[in-house]
Amino acid sequence: xxxxxxxxxSKRFGTAxxxxxxxxxxxxxxxxxxxxxxxxxxxxxxxxxxxxxxPDEGRIILRGDLLYDAALHDKYDDKAIREKRLHFGxxxxxxxxxxxxxxxxxxxxxxxxAAKTTPEYAADKKKTIEEIHREGMEIxxxxxxxxxxxxxxxxxxxxxxxxxxxxxxxxxxxDILCFDEPTSALxxxxxxxxxxxxxxxxxxxxxxxxxxxEMQFAREVADTILYMDEGMVIEYGTPxxxxxxxxxxxxxxxxxxxxxx
Amino acid sequence: xxxxxxxxxxxxxxxxTLLIFALTLIFSLPLGLLISFGSMSKxxxxxxxxxxxxxxxxxTPLMLQIMVIFYVPGLIFNAPIASRFNAVxxxxxxxxACYFSEIYRGGIxxxxxxxxEAGQVLGMTKAQIFxxxxxxxxxxxxxxxMSNEIITLVKDTALARIxxxxxxxxxxxxxxxxxxxxxxxxxxxxYLAFVGILxxxxxxxxxxxxxxxx
Numbered sequence: 176x177x178x179x180x181x182x183x184x185s186k187r188f189g190t191a192x193x194x195x196x197x198x199x200x201x202x203x204x205x206x207x208x209x210x211x212x213x214x215x216x217x218x219x220x221x222x223x224x225x226x227x228x229x230p231d232e233g234r235i236i237l238r239g240d241l242l243y244d245a246a247l248h249d250k251y252d253d254k255a256i257r258e259k260r261l262h263f264g265x266x267x268x269x270x271x272x273x274x275x276x277x278x279x280x281x282x283x284x285x286x287x288x289a290a291k292t293t294p295e296y297a298a299d300k301k302k303t304i305e306e307i308h309r310e311g312m313e314i315x316x317x318x319x320x321x322x323x324x325x326x327x328x329x330x331x332x333x334x335x336x337x338x339x340x341x342x343x344x345x346x347x348x349x350d351i352l353c354f355d356e357p358t359s360a361l362x363x364x365x366x367x368x369x370x371x372x373x374x375x376x377x378x379x380x381x382x383x384x385x386x387x388x389e390m391q392f393a394r395e396v397a398d399t400i401l402y403m404d405e406g407m408v409i410e411y412g413t414p415x416x417x418x419x420x421x422x423x424x425x426x427x428x429x430x431x432x433x434x435x436x
Numbered sequence: 437x438x439x440x441x442x443x444x445x446x447x448x449x450x451x452x453t454l455l456i457f458a459l460t461l462i463f464s465l466p467l468g469l470l471i472s473f474g475s476m477s478k479x480x481x482x483x484x485x486x487x488x489x490x491x492x493x494x495x496t497p498l499m500l501q502i503m504v505i506f507y508v509p510g511l512i513f514n515a516p517i518a519s520r521f522n523a524v525x526x527x528x529x530x531x532x533a534c535y536f537s538e539i540y541r542g543g544i545x546x547x548x549x550x551x552x553e554a555g556q557v558l559g560m561t562k563a564q565i566f567x568x569x570x571x572x573x574x575x576x577x578x579x580x581x582m583s584n585e586i587i588t589l590v591k592d593t594a595l596a597r598i599x600x601x602x603x604x605x606x607x608x609x610x611x612x613x614x615x616x617x618x619x620x621x622x623x624x625x626x627y628l629a630f631v632g633i634l635x636x637x638x639x640x641x642x643x644x645x646x647x648x649x650x
Contacts, residue, residue, distance in 0.1 A: 227553055267550060288560060347559065
């Protein structure tokens with residue numbers, strides 16, 4: 176069954192149509208790479224799914240149930256939007272770690288805050304927090320940064336910061352993990368460690384949406400590729416279909432430009 | 437009058453100086469935050485009046501404000517403010533709240549939108565994002581301008597004497613009218629010592645927040 180179905184997502188900024196009728200679906204464990212030139216709307220698409228932007232039209236179906244309908248947006252209050260958001264994890268291009276917290280605190284902060292309203296916390300605060308911390312350490316281990324747990328973001332390299340940002344997103348146990356150009360803000364020699372973490376998540380069947388410019392990486396890791404231009408889906412298929420036999424000239428030109436780099 | 441006797445007199449006035457200083461901060465620090473939220477509100481009906489208030493308070497002398505708050509309620513509404521000291525505190529708290537609000541606003545607006553978004557995608561509430569993520573970064577950034585303003589407050593307390601609230605300087609003036617001039621100049625030692633202690637405290641606060649960069 177599909178974990179996620181995005182149906183006809185549209186978004187305008189003023190009169191500029193940034194997304195028009197974008198639809199796609201994700202099955203459990205699938206990795207979808209979203210490709211496209213700057214300004215093609217791919218980041219906006221990701222931000223719409225996390226409600227950082229408000230879609231003008233479209234529906235989001237999660238595991239067969241309606242999660243979000245743009246037509247009903249005004250009926251959702253802050254709390255409803257927050258709960259919907261938690262199905263998605265988001266990794267930013269520029270990491271956006273909280274500078275005043277250590278790597279470990281960055282990972283567990285939101286979980287701790289969220290836990291405070293749960294019955295488990297009311298029953299046994301200490302146990303709930305210990306459980307969150309244990310899980311936080313497990314995730315740090317998983318991304319290979321448990322030795323940096325007490326480092327502050329400024330003490331970490333860009334690649335390490337981005338890995339902590341991935342850990343922070345994972346800690347909320349999202350259904351779908353979204354990456355917005357996770358390596359674009361990194362020096363070339365630091366992209367490898369981040370891509371390695373994403374690859375290992377793919378191997379563990381994490382459901383992921385990745386906006387990226389790393390063509391080779393997309394080909395390797397993605398099960399499906401969605402190519403966008405001017406807010407529209409131009410190609411949607413397996414890496415072989417999209418990258419080896421693109422159906423449109425636009426895609427061909429795009430691929431030539433980026434694979435040549 | 438001995439040196440010690442003079443200092444006992446000055447100390448009496450200085451206690452009032454300290455009280456004006458402390459009460460002004462206690463009221464104006466949180467009030468300033470509310471005013472800064474008001475001045476950033478998306479609702480014009482809130483934002484415009486708040487901005488006019490800030491304009492009036494920053495656009496007129498504090499000395500005039502003290503007089504207006506002390507005399508005008510009695511003159512116009514026939515409801516005089518019973519206590520001169522309360523009038524001073526109201527005027528100071530309002531005046532400093534408006535200055536603080538602008539410093540807060542600058543600090544809050546200097547924090548990147550992406551910090552809010554990072555909190556949002558982690559399901560944090562607006563209050564959690566503000567108090568757990570944004571506030572400490574704002575505090576770190578506004579310590580230098582705030583310490584400036586708070587040091588100015590130490591010296592502004594001397595304006596209370598305009599409606600005969602006896603603080604340090606007024607106390608020295610009373611001695612001067614009895615023919616003893618030097619205590620007037622000696623008050624400078626009190627102000628300098630006080631500001632010196634505050635400066636050390638601000639330096640300490642800045643050091644304490646050096647553990648992160650933002």
